């Protein structure tokens with residue numbers, strides 16, 4: 001396949017084994033973990049967890065990524081669509097509340113093949129960096145029930161520093177508006193699990209509360225009323241990040257400043273507690289116990 005799936009538009013010729021694009025992934029699906037995951041937001045994990053499928057690779061590769069083992073170094077194992085369908089059946093048998101596809105963009109065609117073999121009777125969640133191409137998102141229309149995009153950076157300078165791309169906000173904002181067009185305002189079931197909608201995540205970065213506030217303003221002004229935001233304070237300097245200012249955690253004052261702004265805007269959502277700022281929450285990838 002000549003790959004144009006993400007906004008990098010490499011046009012790389014990805015075959016069963018050959019890579020070549022920025023993400024360095026072959027055409028064959030590669031997955032680093034398939035297991036219950038209890039630590040997503042309450043409408044995604046509920047009480048029993050989401051069946052989390054962590055795909056290898058990433059189209060963004062933030063310098064500070066806490067999952068660099070899979071996002072930068074592509075740890076994982078090959079999976080056929082049939083094998084993914086079987087794994088989704090096992091997650092359903094375990095009683096999951098939802099199924100989550102995490103950084104799955106380089107494998108959209110293969111995932112659609114797996115879902116044609118077996119479509120879990122649960123909300124399907126697309127968990128993404130937000131760096132998506134609208135044409136690729138349209139391939140998912142009618143299949144994905146819930147989008148869970150990050151909204152990371154506002155300024156081109158900061159996004160270039162952290163991801164090598166100046167166009168992060170331009171692409172992510174277009175992508176989120178497409179997600180909203182597809183899934184609309186949130187719908188919840190009797191267990192308060194989101195069955196349709198968009199939940200936007202924002203990770204506060206040290207020294208960058210001004211960007212956080214601009215991004216919350218954008219959500220308030222451009223997204224439908226009721227679109228929830230998950231405000232995350234879990235930033236931990238990972239992956240030997242050396243970008244000036246990003247080598248520490250955020251302070252209580254920084255968190256309160258952004259949280260107060262979100263309250264002032266009356267945006268619904270979730271606030272992550274300080275105990276989530278730990279490397280202990282990073283899952284184990286690509287070991288035998290990583291797969292159901």
Ligand code: SF4
Pocket residue numbers: 003004005006007008009010011012014020021022023024025059105106
């Ligand atoms: S998914 Fe990978 S190969 Fe395809 S356009 Fe994006 S970075 Fe390039």
